[in-house]
Amino acid sequence: MSLIYFLVPFLLVIAVATVFTRDLLAAVIIFSAYSLIMAVVWQQLGAPVLALAEVAIGAGVTVVLFVVAVCRTTREEKV
Amino acid sequence: MSTGNFLYGVAMLLFLIGFYTVLARPSLIKKIIGINIMETSVFLFLISVGSRRGGSAPIILSGVKDYVNPLPQVVVLMAMVIAVGTTALALSMAVKIFESSGAGERRG
Amino acid sequence: MKKLGAIFLLSLCGLFLLAAVTSLPRMGDPENPTNSLVVPRYLEKGLRETGCRNTVTAILLSYRGYDTMMEMVVLFTALAAALAILGRESLETCCETFVLPSLLVRMVVVIFVPLFLAFALYVITHGFTTSGGGFQGGVIVATTVIIYTLVFGLDEMVKRISPGVRMVLESSAILSFMLVGLLGIALGGNFLITTTPTLGLSDFLRRAILLLLEVSIGLASGAVIISLFCLLKKVERG
Numbered sequence: 559m560s561l562i563y564f565l566v567p568f569l570l571v572i573a574v575a576t577v578f579t580r581d582l583l584a585a586v587i588i589f590s591a592y593s594l595i596m597a598v599v600w601q602q603l604g605a606p607v608l609a610l611a612e613v614a615i616g617a618g619v620t621v622v623l624f625v626v627a628v629c630r631t632t633r634e635e636k637v
Numbered sequence: 638m639s640t641g642n643f644l645y646g647v648a649m650l651l652f653l654i655g656f657y658t659v660l661a662r663p664s665l666i667k668k669i670i671g672i673n674i675m676e677t678s679v680f681l682f683l684i685s686v687g688s689r690r691g692g693s694a695p696i697i698l699s700g701v702k703d704y705v706n707p708l709p710q711v712v713v714l715m716a717m718v719i720a721v722g723t724t725a726l727a728l729s730m731a732v733k734i735f736e737s738s739g740a741g742e743r744r745g
Numbered sequence: 746m747k748k749l750g751a752i753f754l755l756s757l758c759g760l761f762l763l764a765a766v767t768s769l770p771r772m773g774d775p776e777n778p779t780n781s782l783v784v785p786r787y788l789e790k791g792l793r794e795t796g797c798r799n800t801v802t803a804i805l806l807s808y809r810g811y812d813t814m815m816e817m818v819v820l821f822t823a824l825a826a827a828l829a830i831l832g833r834e835s836l837e838t839c840c841e842t843f844v845l846p847s848l849l850v851r852m853v854v855v856i857f858v859p860l861f862l863a864f865a866l867y868v869i870t871h872g873f874t875t876s877g878g879g880f881q882g883g884v885i886v887a888t889t890v891i892i893y894t895l896v897f898g899l900d901e902m903v904k905r906i907s908p909g910v911r912m913v914l915e916s917s918a919i920l921s922f923m924l925v926g927l928l929g930i931a932l933g934g935n936f937l938i939t940t941t942p943t944l945g946l947s948d949f950l951r952r953a954i955l956l957l958l959e960v961s962i963g964l965a966s967g968a969v970i971i972s973l974f975c976l977l978k979k980v981e982r983g
Binding site: 642643644645646649652653656657660661685686687688689690692694695696697698703704706707708709710711714715717718719721722723725726728729730732733 | 747748750751754755758759762763766767769771772773774775777779780783784787788791792798799800801804805809812813816819820823824826827830831874875876878880884966969970973974976977
């Protein structure tokens with residue numbers, strides 16, 4: 559359970575990094591790291607079912623869908 | 638566990654980060670990432686509501702007394718799969734908008 | 746100006762959330778209302794009534810089977826809407842200029858794809874006793890097919906798993922849920938046939954029906970995700 563104390567600051571930092579990265583491809587890859595950390599958090603909270611689902615869905619499928627969509631649109635974000 | 642209401646606050650912060658992304662970032666793909674972050678924060682909130690001090694995963698074994706609440710896990714599992722569908726739908730809308738107007742970003 | 750408005754809205758939302766968060770009961774308390782009502786019944790009688798050690802699977806397939814069916818309907822509807830926007834790929838439209846990667850990459854994929862599929866089969870069929878289930882296994886199947894597609898190209902994948910086959914698989918979960926559910930009602934019981942104790946189904950038969958539901962959920966969610974990937978990946982010719 560104490561592992562959560564180490565993971566949660568990472569989670570917040572990575573979420574902020576995803577938001578403020580200009581390169582969309584890089585943001586999507588950072589988002590996949592966010593999902594992986596989330597999976598460990600699920601496992602620590604007693605939900606291994608969700609950990610398995612999050613690894614396959616969040617870090618796998620969603621990121622692939624985002625990458626394909628970024629390839630078909632534009633890669634940099636203008637502010 | 639002695640975490641108190643620590644994870645509720647984390648879920649709140651993640652929700653606000655996602656909300657900021659949806660409101661203030663111009664790129665459509667970034668907005669969809671923001672929606673995903675908001676979804677995960679709601680999942681985290683639901684699972685931490687159902688957690689139980691010293692509880693183990695809800696797989697029945699002899700000799701184990703305390704289990705965490707399985708009901709939020711079912712709801713979140715369904716919501717995760719639906720989240721993929723809605724994300725793909727939003728992405729296909731973004732791709733269509735980009736291809737028909739050449740704009741991957743919101744104007745104005 | 747826009748940023749200021751966003752920050753104002755955020756702080757307003759944050760104040761409300763903070764007020765809600767501070768007034769919630771302590772996390773993890775066994776006396777919390779979430780741990781008291783229907784959940785102890787699921788945990789105590791789930792194993793005997795459904796035969797699933799994994800309570801999540803027991804709730805998903807038996808106690809809330811109606812929910813799961815409607816969830817598959819939602820997934821199906823999302824796919825239908827995405828297809829209405831971008832259109833399904835076919836052998837005529839999805840031809841892309843594609844360069845095969847090196848021999849090493851191809852060999853690794855050829856060796857590992859069967860192993861991934863075997864793992865997915867394990868996850869689907871052992872959802873009753875371990876932390877697996879139809880959704881997870883289906884998504885692993887979809888991920889394997891996506892890896893194959895990224896290495897060998899969309900054309901090759903569409904030749905092997907044609908859109909017609911996927912069309913059948915996408916609706917298989919809803920159809921099998923309806924079949925099992927309406928059969929239960931027709932025989933004078935509850936919505937799902939497995940939750941009707943008066944019919945006197947043997948344990949083996951009940952297990953087989955649950956396995957059918959689990960496999961159909963896996964196939965359907967996998968097929969839906971593969972179709973979503975294909976419709977985003979395909980490039981119109983010309």
